[in-house]
Structures are given as C-alpha cells and as structure tokens.
Amino acid sequence: MRIHFIAIGGSAMHNLAIALQKKGFNVTGSDDYIFEPSKSRLDKYGILPKSLGWDESNVTSELDAVILGMHAFPDNPELLKAKALGIKVYSYPEYVYEQSKEKLRVVIGGSHGKTTITSMILHVLDFYSKDFDYLVGAQLEGFDTMVKITDSAPVIIIEGDEYLASPIDRRPKFHLYKANIAVISGIAWDHINVFPTFANYAEQFSIFIDTIEPNGKLIYCELDKIVDDLVKSTTASVEKIPYRIPKHEVRDGITYLIPQETALRIFGDHNLMNLNAARLVCAQLGLHENEFDQAIKSFKGAAKRLxxxxxxxxxxxxxxxxxxxxxxxxxxxxxxxxxxxxxxxxxxxxxxxxxxxxxxxxxxxxxxxxxxxxxxxxxxxxxxxxxxxxxxxxxxxxxxxxxxxxxxxxxxxxxxxxxxxxxxxxxxxxxxxxxxxxxxxxxxxxxxxx
The missing domain is CATH 3.90.190.20 (Mur ligase, C-terminal domain)
Structure with missing residues (x-):
C-alpha cells in the first residue's frame, strides 16, 4: 500500500504514519511546519519530508490513499490534486477504522479522563502480554508510539476525541470508529469554536452512542448527571454498564482500594472513576477484577496527568x-x-x-x-x-x-x-x-x- 499524509507533522498523524510504515506500507508525507518531537521521530523511521511545504508532485496516480490532517486547509494543492485524480482521501480516524474494522474496537469517549482510561487499559493489557492495537493521545512510558496497528491483534483500544476529523470532514472523530465497547467518562462543554452551544456539544455524545455496533456495550459514569440522563434516554441497542468511584481509603498520602488493600500510585476521585471504567473494559476483554488490581498497582499515570x-x-x-x-x-x-x-x-x-x-x-x-x-x-x-x-x-x-x-x-x-x-x-x-x-x-x- 502506498499512502501519502498531508500534514504529517501532527501528533496523531505522525504516529499513524509510523505505525503504517512499521506495518510495511510505503509512506510519504508533507507539511509546512514540523515541530519536535514529530520531526525527530519521523526522521528516525525514514519518513521525514525532505523539505517543508506543499507540492502537487507528491500526489500521483500510484497512491492507494491520502490521509488528510487537521492542520491542512480545504484548498491545499495536494488535496486538490488527489481529488482530481480520484484518489480516496481519508481523515486519520476514518483510516484507523479502515484498518481495524475486522477487530474488536474499544472506544474511550468523554470530555475528560479519556487519555488516563485508555492508558490504564493499555498498561493492564501490556502487563499480561496481550496482543492489542491502540491509539492514545499521549506518549506513554513503555510504548514506542502513540498508535499501533497490526494485522494480528484481535482488539484495538482507541482514545475517541470529540474534535473534528479533518478540514473536509466535520464529524467528530469518535463518530467514525463504530465501537463494539464504548466508554463515556463525562460531558462538560468544550471546543466552543466548533460547538457554539452546550446542547450542540452534548448532542455529539448522543450520536456517539448511536454509532456503537448493535448489541455493543456502553460503559458510562453514572455520577455525571448529564451522561446518566443521556444514557437513560437512548434507544440504542446497547448493554448499559454504569460505574462510579470505587471504595478506597487515603492514608499518609497513599490511596488504597478496599477491601483488597491495593496501594495505588495515582489518586483523586476523578482518577478512581477512570480506574473503574478501565476495570470494566478489561473485564469485557476477559480479565478478572483481581488480575486488573494486580496490574494497576504499577500504573504511574498518563503523561502530564498529575x-x-x-x-x-x-x-x-x-x-x-x-x-x-x-x-x-x-x-x-x-x-x-x-x-x-x-x-x-x-x-x-x-x-x-x-x-x-x-x-x-x-x-x-x-x-x-x-x-x-x-x-x-x-x-x-x-x-x-x-x-x-x-x-x-x-x-x-x-x-x-x-x-x-x-x-x-x-x-x-x-x-x-x-x-x-x-x-x-x-x-x-x-x-x-x-x-x-x-x-x-x-x-x-x-x-x-x-
């Protein structure tokens, strides 16, 4: 497969480019600005553009697909050339779905806690050497990239952002993944440049629920009244699994899950709710609660999160x-x-x-x-x-x-x-x-x- 990335320097874009290159694809890309750490990481894998800027000659009929990043504009000359040649243009979430549509897809949505919940799940699965793919919004300790896509992994864990997919696809990213197992951690108005009212913003989560595959699972925070009301009102054909703060104690600055007396490296009610969401996802993937607790003890937290x-x-x-x-x-x-x-x-x-x-x-x-x-x-x-x-x-x-x-x-x-x-x-x-x-x-x- 020959894939060209327009705006390859973005956080998710360059990680997807690396993941596809590691999978054996022929990957090229372009951008007008590429900052660190994207620049060094693209260079390490041999896919750093030789020069900055847009060039129509980067797009030829030999390409199988073009992946368009949010940083580009709708009148980008490479994009216009791809359209003229009839080359399929994807947003990166659209292409992630394309590469994972035969897998079990776990999508973590919500206004807050997405990265931490996703990171916890990855940590636990990695602890038990499970085979899985992933897309997460932060660089995690022990993981080479923020995106992994293989042919072998039966499951993919996706952090589902509610921001727009691309300059020409105004759907929120998490609408495109078609989750088998979905999480909604909470809803609090954000991205007002795209969603000018709270009602408009909240509606995106209702649509997200409707995109869950029939008879899929919806794990949600019942302590968030907006989420709870939204889930109770949906007619989607999904199994609804609520969660809240687990029982715990704080002693001498350390949080313990009880009654197991599991000492954690993280703290705070919001992180404990995130932990319960991750625990329920892992249960759906076949891991017992005791196995989860054994693994989560060593979780230090996602980057830049406390x-x-x-x-x-x-x-x-x-x-x-x-x-x-x-x-x-x-x-x-x-x-x-x-x-x-x-x-x-x-x-x-x-x-x-x-x-x-x-x-x-x-x-x-x-x-x-x-x-x-x-x-x-x-x-x-x-x-x-x-x-x-x-x-x-x-x-x-x-x-x-x-x-x-x-x-x-x-x-x-x-x-x-x-x-x-x-x-x-x-x-x-x-x-x-x-x-x-x-x-x-x-x-x-x-x-x-x-």
Whole structure:
C-alpha cells in the first residue's frame, strides 16, 4: 500500500504514519511546519519530508490513499490534486477504522479522563502480554508510539476525541470508529469554536452512542448527571454498564482500594472513576477484577496527568494537563483531598480558544476556590496572537468569582512570585495544555523555597 499524509507533522498523524510504515506500507508525507518531537521521530523511521511545504508532485496516480490532517486547509494543492485524480482521501480516524474494522474496537469517549482510561487499559493489557492495537493521545512510558496497528491483534483500544476529523470532514472523530465497547467518562462543554452551544456539544455524545455496533456495550459514569440522563434516554441497542468511584481509603498520602488493600500510585476521585471504567473494559476483554488490581498497582499515570515533577519533604510539585473547567476542579480537589494538611498553590495557564473566549470564561466560576492560593496565567503574547483584547486581573477575578485570585501575563513575573513563596508543607500544582511560555518547570521546582 502506498499512502501519502498531508500534514504529517501532527501528533496523531505522525504516529499513524509510523505505525503504517512499521506495518510495511510505503509512506510519504508533507507539511509546512514540523515541530519536535514529530520531526525527530519521523526522521528516525525514514519518513521525514525532505523539505517543508506543499507540492502537487507528491500526489500521483500510484497512491492507494491520502490521509488528510487537521492542520491542512480545504484548498491545499495536494488535496486538490488527489481529488482530481480520484484518489480516496481519508481523515486519520476514518483510516484507523479502515484498518481495524475486522477487530474488536474499544472506544474511550468523554470530555475528560479519556487519555488516563485508555492508558490504564493499555498498561493492564501490556502487563499480561496481550496482543492489542491502540491509539492514545499521549506518549506513554513503555510504548514506542502513540498508535499501533497490526494485522494480528484481535482488539484495538482507541482514545475517541470529540474534535473534528479533518478540514473536509466535520464529524467528530469518535463518530467514525463504530465501537463494539464504548466508554463515556463525562460531558462538560468544550471546543466552543466548533460547538457554539452546550446542547450542540452534548448532542455529539448522543450520536456517539448511536454509532456503537448493535448489541455493543456502553460503559458510562453514572455520577455525571448529564451522561446518566443521556444514557437513560437512548434507544440504542446497547448493554448499559454504569460505574462510579470505587471504595478506597487515603492514608499518609497513599490511596488504597478496599477491601483488597491495593496501594495505588495515582489518586483523586476523578482518577478512581477512570480506574473503574478501565476495570470494566478489561473485564469485557476477559480479565478478572483481581488480575486488573494486580496490574494497576504499577500504573504511574498518563503523561502530564498529575505528573509528579518533584517531591521533597512535605512538598510536591505536580504538572497537569487540566485546562477546561471540569478538569481544573477535579485536579485541585484531588490534590487537596490527598494532602489535606498541606497548603495548595494552584496555577492554571489559559491559552486555548475556548478558555480565552470572554463568554466561555464564565464557565470557570468557583473552580479554584479550594486552592489556598489561586493563580491564573495568560501569556500576553497569546492575546496578541489570537487578536483578543487582553484581560485585566479584575476580569479574571470576576469570571472565576474569586476576588483573591492572582493574575499574571508575563512568565518572568509569575516565576518571581512563585520563587518568593515558602513551600514548606505546601504543594504546587501547575496546570496547562500548553507549556507556560517555555518555562522550565523542573528547574522551577528545584529552586522553590522549602
């Protein structure tokens, strides 16, 4: 098979390209920008484009298919050439389905927890040396790539994103996988540039349920009222399997599942709910609850999800992917409940389209109230780049309904403030789907006064 990737540098795109190349396909690709780690990883596998930019000559009638990434535009010259030649054009989720339609497909959907649930399932299956394919939204320890597609594996575990499939396919990705076993972890409005109302956003999950194969399984969080109501109202021919927080105890900063007394490396109600979702999926794949618990003991967490950057004495520093209101609330509550006797300094960087929208910003009200010191950071360059009128501190305080909240728009000022605090018996939680303007968080953690 000869496959050409338009916009090969994307996170999922370059991983799919590598997976197909490892499967024996002849893979080529193009992009106008390729950043690390995509660049080095494509180079390692011999499929890094020789030059940047789009070139119609990359697309010939010898190609079997073209896979189109979200980064490209509908008028991309390579895309137009492929259409003119009648070459089949796929989005990457569409092609993942094409490669897995004879397999058992497990699709993890939800506004939050997708990556962690998927990672837990992969960890457990790998622990028992099961043969499986996967697509996950983060680089996991012990896994070479974020996508694996083979001919031999009977099952594929897919993190099902609700964002759009491609510039010319406006369906959410998770609608295209046609799950045999589906998970919905929760529903909280996001991606307002695509789904302008909450009703429109929630509707996508209703459609997702309808895409489950007849007599398939739907594993869902019954503690999320929106999800629970949605599942109860569906007429889809699926078996409904609810989950909630498992019984547990927190002792000396360690969470134990009870009555088994299984010590975990993760913590927080949201992660425990994720664990139960993963446990139910693994049960459907033939693993007993005791087998799951034995394997999950060694699970350290998905990358950037309550990732421990530093631990010294009574001070921990965490990095977390949280950026939406629901994720922010869950992460702050998790750290505060795990360490009730420590002060919590929580800082979130806002930089996504949704979080910088002044109307959507109101969704953050009260989300940081459980932090002892609450900080919001927005790089002033982000306002300029997105052509948004900059917020004042009072705007952010009003939206968060927190007049004690601190606001910074320069990374050096934020770093100066944090380094001036005493972190004895305190935890620092740094939350963002970005990178805090390139701030070295490991070095910051090392310099804190403890």
């Amino acid at each position: 990732e421990l950057l530093s631990s010294e004495g009574d001070t921990n520093v965490y990095k977390d992917f949280a950026h939406s209101p629901s994720k922010l609330t869950a992460t702050i509550e998790a750290v505060k409940l795990q360490y009730p006797n420590r002060k919590l300094i929580a800082c979130i960087e806002l930089h996504t389209f949704s979080s910088l929208n002044k109307e959507f910003l109101q969704q953050y009200e009260y989300t940081m109230d459980k932090a002892d010191i609450a900080i919001v950071y927005i790089d002033e360059q982000t306002f300029l780049h997105k052509k948004i009128i900059p917020y004042a501190e009072s705007d952010v305080q009003l939206a968060f309904k927190n007049d004690k909240l601190l606001f910074f728009n320069k990374s050096e000022k934020l770093e100066e403030y944090l380094l001036g605090l005493n972190f004895n018996k305190s935890n620092l939680l740094l939350m963002s789907s970005g990178n805090f303007s390139g701030m070295d968080l490991i070095e910051l953690a090392r310099k804190l006064k403890i």
